[in-house]
Amino acid sequence: MSLVALPLVVLWPAAIVLALLDGRRRGPGLVAVGALAVVFVLLAVLLGKVSTGGAVELVPGGWADDVGIRLRVDALGAVFAVLSCGVLLAALLQAVLTGVSSRTVPALTLFMALGLTGLFLTGDVFSFYVFFELAMIAAYALTGAGGGGRPLGAAFIFAVVNLVGSFLFLIAVGTLYRATGTLEMQAVAELAARLDPTTAILIAITFFVAFGIKLGLFPFHFWLPTVYLSVAPPVAAMFAGALANIGAYGLLRFGGTILPAELELSAMALIAIGTVSIAYGALQAIARRDTREVLAYSSIGHAGYVLVALGLGGPIGIAAAVIFSIANALNKTLLFLAAELRGRLAATAFLLGALSVAGVPPSAGFFGKAALFDAGIDAGSAITVVLLFVGGALSFVYLFQIYQHDHWRPREERGRAMRTEPAGTGQRAVAFALALVVLALGLWPEPLLAIGEQAGQDVLSTGGRR
Amino acid sequence: MNLLFAAVIGVLFGAGVLLLLKPDLFRVVAGLVLISNAANLTLMASGLTVGRAPIQPAEGAEPVSDPLVQAMTLTALVIGFAVTAVLLALSYGVYRSRHSVDLDELSRAEVREAAEDEAREAAHDDERELDEVIG
Numbered sequence: 001m002s003l004v005a006l007p008l009v010v011l012w013p014a015a016i017v018l019a020l021l022d023g024r025r026r027g028p029g030l031v032a033v034g035a036l037a038v039v040f041v042l043l044a045v046l047l048g049k050v051s052t053g054g055a056v057e058l059v060p061g062g063w064a065d066d067v068g069i070r071l072r073v074d075a076l077g078a079v080f081a082v083l084s085c086g087v088l089l090a091a092l093l094q095a096v097l098t099g100v101s102s103r104t105v106p107a108l109t110l111f112m113a114l115g116l117t118g119l120f121l122t123g124d125v126f127s128f129y130v131f132f133e134l135a136m137i138a139a140y141a142l143t144g145a146g147g148g149g150r151p152l153g154a155a156f157i158f159a160v161v162n163l164v165g166s167f168l169f170l171i172a173v174g175t176l177y178r179a180t181g182t183l184e185m186q187a188v189a190e191l192a193a194r195l196d197p198t199t200a201i202l203i204a205i206t207f208f209v210a211f212g213i214k215l216g217l218f219p220f221h222f223w224l225p226t227v228y229l230s231v232a233p234p235v236a237a238m239f240a241g242a243l244a245n246i247g248a249y250g251l252l253r254f255g256g257t258i259l260p261a262e263l264e265l266s267a268m269a270l271i272a273i274g275t276v277s278i279a280y281g282a283l284q285a286i287a288r289r290d291t292r293e294v295l296a297y298s299s300i301g302h303a304g305y306v307l308v309a310l311g312l313g314g315p316i317g318i319a320a321a322v323i324f325s326i327a328n329a330l331n332k333t334l335l336f337l338a339a340e341l342r343g344r345l346a347a348t349a350f351l352l353g354a355l356s357v358a359g360v361p362p363s364a365g366f367f368g369k370a371a372l373f374d375a376g377i378d379a380g381s382a383i384t385v386v387l388l389f390v391g392g393a394l395s396f397v398y399l400f401q402i403y404q405h406d407h408w409r410p411r412e413e414r415g416r417a418m419r420t421e422p423a424g425t426g427q428r429a430v431a432f433a434l435a436l437v438v439l440a441l442g443l444w445p446e447p448l449l450a451i452g453e454q455a456g457q458d459v460l461s462t463g464g465r466r
Numbered sequence: 467m468n469l470l471f472a473a474v475i476g477v478l479f480g481a482g483v484l485l486l487l488k489p490d491l492f493r494v495v496a497g498l499v500l501i502s503n504a505a506n507l508t509l510m511a512s513g514l515t516v517g518r519a520p521i522q523p524a525e526g527a528e529p530v531s532d533p534l535v536q537a538m539t540l541t542a543l544v545i546g547f548a549v550t551a552v553l554l555a556l557s558y559g560v561y562r563s564r565h566s567v568d569l570d571e572l573s574r575a576e577v578r579e580a581a582e583d584e585a586r587e588a589a590h591d592d593e594r595e596l597d598e599v600i601g
Binding site for chain 1: 552
C-alpha cells in the first residue's frame with residue numbers, strides 16, 4: 001500500500017463505522033480522535049518524504065497511467081493536508097473532552113477530514129470537486145448538528161451560499177474540460193497556457209468567485225459571521241482552521257499552477273479586493289464585543305492578506321501566501337479553542353494566539369507577517385507595506401480588547417458574562433498545547449519557511465508559461 | 467446543438483437564481499436544484515461528440531463518443547441529489563423549530579430573539595450597577 005492512499009484508506013472505514021455509533025459516548029469519540037491522530041502521523045511522514053524527494057504520484061485501482069484517476073502529492077498539498085488534519089485533531093479532541101452534544105459529530109469530523117485530505121492529495125480537477133463537496137456537506141451537517149432554530153438556520157444559509165459556489169466551480173470545471181480536453185491538473189496547466197485569453201479569464205473569474213465564497217473574502221463574506229456564531233467553539237475552530245484552507249489552497253492551485261497568466265493579469269484587482277477585505281474585517285472586528293463575532297470578522301480580514309500575497313505574485317509572493325495561510329490557520333484555531341475558556345492556562349494560550357495574530361515575535365504569526373512584508377518590499381509596493389502595518393496594529397487592538405474583556409474583569413462579573421461551564425483541565429491543555437506549537441514555530445521557523453518556499457516552487461514550476 | 471444547450475442552461479440558471487431570491491425556504495431549495503442541473507448540463511455540453519458507445523473492447527475505427535463527461539455528470543447528479551436531501555432536511559428542521567418557512571418571518575424571529583438576549587444582558591448590567599451603588 002502506497003503512503004499516498006493510506007490516509008484515505010484509514011479514514012473511509014473509520015468514518016463509516018463511526019456514523020453508526022453514538023458519538024456522544026466517550027468511546028467512539030476517542031476512536032475518532034485516534035483515527036485522526038494516525039492519519040496525521042501518516043500525512044506528516046508523507047510531507048517529510050515529499051519535501052525532500054519531490055512529488056509522489058499514484059494511480060489507484062491498477063489502471064493504466066493514462067486512464068486512471070491520479071493521486072498526486074507535492075509539498076503544497078502535503079503541507080495543507082497535515083495542517084488541516086492537525087487542526088481537526090486538536091478541535092475534535094477538545095470537543096470530545098468537553099462532551100459532544102450530538103451523536104454525529106465525530107463521524108462528520110472524520111468525513112470532513114476525508115474530504116480535505118482527498119482534495120489536497122488529488123491530481124485530478126474533477127476528483128477535487130468530489131472531495132471538496134464531501135468536506136462541505138460534512139460541514140453543513142456539522143453546523144446544524146446541535147439542532148434548534150438558530151444553528152439550523154445558519155446551516156441553511158451556509159449550505160445555500162456555498163452550494164452556489166460549488167456549482168459555479170462545477171461549471172468552471174466543465175468549461176475548463178471543454179477548453180483543454182483533459183482533467184489532470186498538470187496536463188490542464190500545460191494546455192491552459194495555450195488558451196485564448198478571453199476564455200481563460202472567464203474560467204479564472206469563475207474559479208475565483210467559487211473559492212472566494214469558500215474563503216469568505218469581502219464581497220462574498222456575508223454567510224461567515226452567522227455560521228461561526230451559531231456553532232460550538234471547537235466546530236468554529238474546524239471551519240476557520242481547516243475548512244477555510246480549501247479556499248487558500250484552491251486559489252494557489254488553480255490560480256498559481258493552472259492559470260498563472262490570468263493571476264498576473266488580475267494582480268491589481270486581487271490586491272484591491274484583498275485590501276478592502278483587510279480593512280472591512282478589521283473595522284468590523286473592532287466594533288464587535290462578542291469574542292466569536294470578533295474572531296469571525298478577523299477571519300474575513302485575514303483572508304484578504306492571502307489574496308494580497310497572491311496579487312504580489314512571483315515565488316516570494318506565493319511562498320508568503322503559503323506561510324501566512326499556515327500561520328493564520330494555526331492562530332485562528334488556537335483563538336477559537338482558547339476563547340470562552342477560563343483559567344490561567346487558557347488565558348495564556350489566548351494571549352499567545354493574539355500576539356501571534358498581531359505578528360509579535362517569537363510566534364508563527366510573526367513569520368507569516370514577515371513573509372508578507374518581504375513580498376511587499378520585493379514587489380516595491382509601499383501601499384502593501386503600510387497596509388500590513390496598519391492591519392497588524394488593528395488586529396492587536398481588537399484582540400487585546402477581547403482579552404481584556406474576557407480575562408481582566410473581576411471573577412464574579414466574568415462568570416455571568418461567559419456562557420460556558422468552567423473548563424476542564426483537558427480542554428485547557430489542548431488549547432495550551434496548540435499555543436506551544438505556535439510558539440515553537442516562532443522560535444524555530446526553519447521548517448515552516450523551507451516548506452513555504454518549496455510549496456511556492458511547486459506552484460510555479462508545474463504551470464505552463466504563455 | 468451547442469446553441470440549444472447554451473439556451474437551456476441559461477434559462478435553467480436564470481430561473482434558479484430567480485427562485486433563490488424568493489423569501490421562501492423551499493423555493494430557495496428548488497432554485498438550487500435548477501442551478502445544479504444547469505451545472506450538470508454544462509458538464510454534458512463540454513464533451514458533446516457523436517460516436518459509438520464507449521464500451522470495451524473497442525472495435526473498428528469509428529470514433530467513440532466521450533465517456534468522461536457522462537461519468538462526470540453521473541457523479542455530479544448523485545452529489546446534487548445528496549445535497550438536495552441535506553437541504554430539505556435542514557429546511558424541515560428550521561420549519562419544525564420555528565413553524566415557518568417564510569424567510570422574512572424567520573429573520574424577524576431572529577431579531578426578536580437577539581433583542582431579548584440584549585434586554586437580559588442589560589438587566590444584568592443594571593443589577594450590577596445597583597450592586598456597586600449599594601455595596
